[in-house]
Amino acid sequence: MSVTVTAPAKVNLGLSVGPLRPDGYHEIATVFHALSLHDTITVDHASEPSVTMDMRVLGVVPQDADNIALSAVNALAVRTGHQPHASVHIVKRIPVAAGLAGGSADAAGVLVACNELWQTGLPLAELADIAAGLGSDVAFALQGGTMVGTGRGERLAPVLAAPSAPLHWVIAASGAGLSTPAVYRALDEMRDETGQHVEEPAVSMELMLALRAGDVRQIAAALTNDLQPAALRLRPALARTLQAGLDAGAVGAIVSGSGPSCAFLAADAEHSVDLAVELSSAGVCDTVLRATGPAHGVQVQSVQSL
Ligand code: ATP
Numbered sequence: 001m002s003v004t005v006t007a008p009a010k011v012n013l014g015l016s017v018g019p020l021r022p023d024g025y026h027e028i029a030t031v032f033h034a035l036s037l038h039d040t041i042t043v044d045h046a047s048e049p050s051v052t053m054d055m056r057v058l059g060v061v062p063q064d065a066d067n068i069a070l071s072a073v074n075a076l077a078v079r080t081g082h083q084p085h086a087s088v089h090i091v092k093r094i095p096v097a098a099g100l101a102g103g104s105a106d107a108a109g110v111l112v113a114c115n116e117l118w119q120t121g122l123p124l125a126e127l128a129d130i131a132a133g134l135g136s137d138v139a140f141a142l143q144g145g146t147m148v149g150t151g152r153g154e155r156l157a158p159v160l161a162a163p164s165a166p167l168h169w170v171i172a173a174s175g176a177g178l179s180t181p182a183v184y185r186a187l188d189e190m191r192d193e194t195g196q197h198v199e200e201p202a203v204s205m206e207l208m209l210a211l212r213a214g215d216v217r218q219i220a221a222a223l224t225n226d227l228q229p230a231a232l233r234l235r236p237a238l239a240r241t242l243q244a245g246l247d248a249g250a251v252g253a254i255v256s257g258s259g260p261s262c263a264f265l266a267a268d269a270e271h272s273v274d275l276a277v278e279l280s281s282a283g284v285c286d287t288v289l290r291a292t293g294p295a296h297g298v299q300v301q302s303v304q305s306l
Pocket of ligand 1: 062068102
C-alpha cells in the first residue's frame with residue numbers, strides 16, 4: 001500500500017515574541033495562516049525507514065536521520081508500538097529554511113500518511129500531541145486554516161469568523177535560508193542592546209478585528225512580526241525586497257516567520273499576477289511564488305493498494 005498526502009506552508013499574519021525564558025525558549029502568540037503552496041508526501045511499506053527528496057526548490061535538505069520526516073516516522077512508531085516500516089518520498093515545493101515551515105509541513109504529512117499506511121487509527125488530537133513534540137509549527141500544519149498559536153506555537157485555537165474569500169499572496173523566496181535559532185538570538189541581542197522591557201506575547205486586537213471583518217487592506221495594515229527586525233539585521237538586503245513589493249503595489253508586506261521569505265498581500269487574484277511579474281523583474285529575490293490562503297491542513301490525496 002502507498003499513501004500520498006499534501007501538507008501546507010504557512011505565513012504568520014502576526015507574531016509576538018515574549019522574553020527569553022531560562023530554558024532558552026520564547027513564548028509566542030501568533031496567527032498562523034496556511035497557504036496553498038504545499039509539499040506532497042508519499043509513504044510506502046519498507047523494511048526500514050528512509051527518505052528521498054524530489055527538490056523543486058533551491059536549498060539543501062538532509063536525506064538521513066536529520067530529516068524531520070524520519071523523526072515523525074519514529075515518533076508515530078513509538079506512540080503506536082508499530083515498527084517504523086516506511087519509506088518517505090517528498091516532492092519539495094516549499095522553499096527550505098525560509099520561514100514557511102516546510103519541514104514542519106513534511107512532519108505533519110508523515111504523521112497522517114503513516115497513520116493511514118499502518119492502519120494505526122490515531123485520532124487527530126493524538127497526532128497533534130505527537131506533532132507538538134516534533135516542532136512548534138507541526139501541529140498547525142496538521143490543521144491548517146487561520147489559527148492562533150500560543151505557547152511555542154503548538155497550542156492552537158481557531159480564529160473566529162476568518163474571511164471566506166481567499167487572500168492572495170506573493171512570496172519572494174531566497175535560495176539562502178536563515179536559521180530560526182539564529183534569528184531568535186539576533187532578536188534577544190537587539191532587545192539587550194536597547195534594554196527594552198519585553199512584554200508577555202499577545203495577538204494584536206487590530207489583526208483579529210481585521211480578520212473578522214475580512215477586509216484585505218485592514219488585514220494588510222495589521223500584519224506584524226517581532227522577528228522582522230532581527231531577520232533584517234541578519235539579512236539587510238530584505239529591506240530592499242520588502243520595499244520592491246510595496247513599490248510594485250502590494251497592499252501589505254511582511255517577513256514570513258523567521259525569514260528570509262517575504263510575503264506580500266495582493267488586492268485580488270489579478271493583482272497577485274501583476275505583483276509577481278513585477279517582483280520577478282525587480283531582481284530582489286531568487287524565486288517568486290503565488291499562493292492563496294487560508295488553505296487546508298494535511299490532506300490525504302490517495303491510498304493505493306499495490
Ligand atoms: P520554521 O519556520 O518552522 O523554523 P523554516 O521554514 O524556516 O522553519 P524549514 O524549511 O523547516 O525552515 O527548514 C529548517 C531546517 O530543517 C533546514 O536547515 C533543513 O535542512 C532542515 N530540515 C530537515 N528536514 C527537513 C525537511 N523535510 N524539509 C525542510 N527542511 C528540513
